[in-house]
Amino acid sequence: MIGALCYAELGTSILTSGGDYAYILEAFGPLPAFLYLWDAMFIFVPTTNAIMGLTVSNYILQPFFSGDCGVPTLAAQLMAAALICFLTFVNCYDVKSTTKMQNVFMFTKIGALVLVILLGVYWMAIGNTSNFNEPFANTETDPGKISIAFYSGIFSYAGWNYLNFMTEELRDPYRNLPRAIYISLPLVTIIYVLANMAYCAVLNAQQMIASDAIAVTFGNEVLSYGQWIIPVLVAISAFGGLSVHIMTSSRMCFVGARNGHMPTILSHININKYTPTPSLVFLCILSLIMVCIPDVYVLITYSSIVESFFIMLSVSGVLYFRWKRPNMERPIKLPIIVPIVFIIICAFLIIVPCYVAPYEVGMGVLITVIGIPVYLVGVVWKNKPEWLNNAILG
DSSP: HHHHHHHHHHHHSSSSTTTTHHHHHHHHHHHHHHHHHHHIIIEEEEEEHHHHHHHHHHHHHEEEESSTOOOOOOHHHHHHHHHHHHHHHHHHHHHHHHHHHHHHHHHHHHHHHHHHHHHHHHHHHTOGGGGSTTTTTTTOOOHHHHHHHHHHHHTTTTTTTTTGGGGGGGSSHHHHHHHHHHHHHHHHHHHHHHHHHHHHHHHHHHHHEEEEESHHHHHHHOOOOOTTHHHHHHHHHHHHHHHHHHHHHHHHHHHHHTTTTTOGGGOOOOOOTTTOHHHHHHHHHHHHHHHSSTTTHHHHHHHHHOOOOOHHHHHHHHHHHHHHTSSSOOOSSOOTTHHHHHHHHHHHHHHHEEEEEEEEHHHHHHHHHHHHHHHIIIIOOOOOOOHHHHHHOO
């Protein structure tokens, strides 16, 4: 919530699409912005699309495999690839239709989670509360491991800064951007906490760890009839989440290409549909590649700490602009303590895990550093041979 408030100030002060990329570029220059774009386009975005696609696939396919028979990996990958391609097409076809579809998915998601919450409350009301007797038994207290665990929570709550990727397409962003943040974050937090309470009431830790589709396992435990209802609702809602991510992330790719940090072709817009079709197709291809990786979750682990660094850098822009541009128009102006607290929290999440997961941190840094020679060749080097320039610029 603290981070989202900071993005509300940034989003209403800098009315440019692209989210973190735009804010880092405005505050700290092209190299840090390019490195964020490099990590986002080749790691953050496609791996998130792949994971979300695989999640939807597991919810769709799990009911067809009973007992201990899990969903075959190839089947899940093929289904995820089909879903990503379909949603890319929908986002290319029409923004308005996509937005209407998101509204349906949003209400479906809320309905699914409310159903889970009500079933969990009923389960506890009839006396099934044993899972809460020693909720923290056999858990870790090491600060480094706790900070690593935070990244799974951050991934689950992802989306609190996605609206900033589409600032230029919002109606009345001065009003609607902060309104969306102020309404959605408390609502999402309350619903997610209650849903997790319901999961913990019905399933023990071992059951949750073993499950690839936790809502399916939850439904099998609490429903004797209509077990298919929860997985269907959750699959639809997760499908909507994937659609939102595909739509918003393509705008960051588009803005990066517009600024010369990606091939020029990715800055083109379909003149009939007003959608960044090349960017959508480009990210679709990268996402399909990630779907084929056997353990795509490892890439998220490598890049999560780096992504937190760039988020911290974006919010540092609030302090930077207060210093360098004190007279900058700010429809929303937070107390200075708010971004400072967020930066301190981010610093904790970045520094402390270094001794717990040094390999993962090192790989994330390595992936980022590889972007520097790419930046020097692709952006800084202006007098490139014609064949190389044509290949880069499209």
